[in-house]
Amino acid sequence: MTSTDSAQQPADTPAKAPAKDPWDLPDVSGLVVGVLGGTGPQGKGLAYRLARAGQKVIIGSRAAERAQAAAEELGHGVEGADNAECARRSDIVIVAVPWEGHGKTLEALREDLAGKLVVDCVNPLGFDKKGAYALKPEEGSAAEQAAALLPDSRVTAAFHHLSAVLLENPDIDEIDTDVMVLGEVRADVEIVQALAGRIPGMRGIFAGRLRNAHQVESLVANLISVNRRYKAHAGLRVTDV
Numbered sequence: 001m002t003s004t005d006s007a008q009q010p011a012d013t014p015a016k017a018p019a020k021d022p023w024d025l026p027d028v029s030g031l032v033v034g035v036l037g038g039t040g041p042q043g044k045g046l047a048y049r050l051a052r053a054g055q056k057v058i059i060g061s062r063a064a065e066r067a068q069a070a071a072e073e074l075g076h077g078v079e080g081a082d083n084a085e086c087a088r089r090s091d092i093v094i095v096a097v098p099w100e101g102h103g104k105t106l107e108a109l110r111e112d113l114a115g116k117l118v119v120d121c122v123n124p125l126g127f128d129k130k131g132a133y134a135l136k137p138e139e140g141s142a143a144e145q146a147a148a149l150l151p152d153s154r155v156t157a158a159f160h161h162l163s164a165v166l167l168e169n170p171d172i173d174e175i176d177t178d179v180m181v182l183g184e185v186r187a188d189v190e191i192v193q194a195l196a197g198r199i200p201g202m203r204g205i206f207a208g209r210l211r212n213a214h215q216v217e218s219l220v221a222n223l224i225s226v227n228r229r230y231k232a233h234a235g236l237r238v239t240d241v
């Protein structure tokens with residue numbers, strides 16, 4: 001048995017009800033997805049993939065007209081609005097702004113995001129002549145900063161390891177990758193897993209609570225190294241699940 005197994009239980013543990021099938025995920029097709037910072041490559045790429053899969057998507061921006069222009073470019077019924085309206089009109093809100101603007105953006109949108117399922121995909125990274133490296137946010141991770149700033153929202157983290165280049169390429173039909181989804185409330189995590197699963201080729205995999213988001217965010221520095229070495233747009237697969 002390896003140290004990553006969780007099946008080490010004493011022999012006298014009482015029998016539990018059979019566990020729910022972890023792949024039995026909710027139907028999220030009717031939920032509206034907003035993307036804060038949706039005019040950048042990651043937000044636009046995700047908006048495009050989700051809208052192409054049939055999801056209603058609203059792109060957010062600091063300037064409504066930039067969002068509307070980006071939405072028009074994407075088609076598939078995508079709409080554009082300023083970040084606050086995008087948050088208010090959406091059920092699920094993906095945060096796709098740069099780390100530098102993360103705290104301020106969320107703080108300003110606290111009320112607009114109240115009650116919403118927030119999905120943080122922000123990777124706090126620094127770059128120097130040796131390449132990319134992980135920054136260490138005071139709260140532990142970008143996702144934990146979001147949770148601290150948004151006490152009335154349901155904060156999760158996902159979509160960190162995607163290549164915006166692949167997401168945005170209309171000639172690619174399937175995105176060959178798993179998406180690690182983190183959060184505190186199982187029902188919320190399952191909604192995000194289901195959302196990832198709407199994109200052909202993608203699976204959303206539960207990957208722990210927000211206190212473990214730092215490693216997931218940081219791993220992007222390693223993926224950037226992989227991409228540079230192999231001239232690739234690497235994704236991740238979790239095996240044996």
Ligand SMILES: NC(=O)c1ccc[n+]([C@@H]2O[C@H](COP(=O)([O-])OP(=O)(O)OC[C@H]3O[C@@H](n4cnc5c(N)ncnc54)[C@H](OP(=O)(O)O)[C@@H]3O)[C@@H](O)[C@H]2O)c1
Pocket residue numbers: 036037038039040041042043060061062063066067095096097098099100101102105121122123124159160161162163164165
């Ligand atoms: N690019 C990828 O492949 C990738 C993959 C996974 C995760 N991510 C994460 O996704 C996030 C977005 O990545 P990106 O490459 O799309 O970033 P980006 O292009 O630098 O920024 C996205 C959008 O955020 C808005 N923005 C810029 N500075 C801001 C600030 N200081 N405050 C608030 N909003 C600001 C801009 O939109 P407006 O000017 O229209 O407001 C911009 O178009 C990052 O945190 C990144 O770590 C990226």
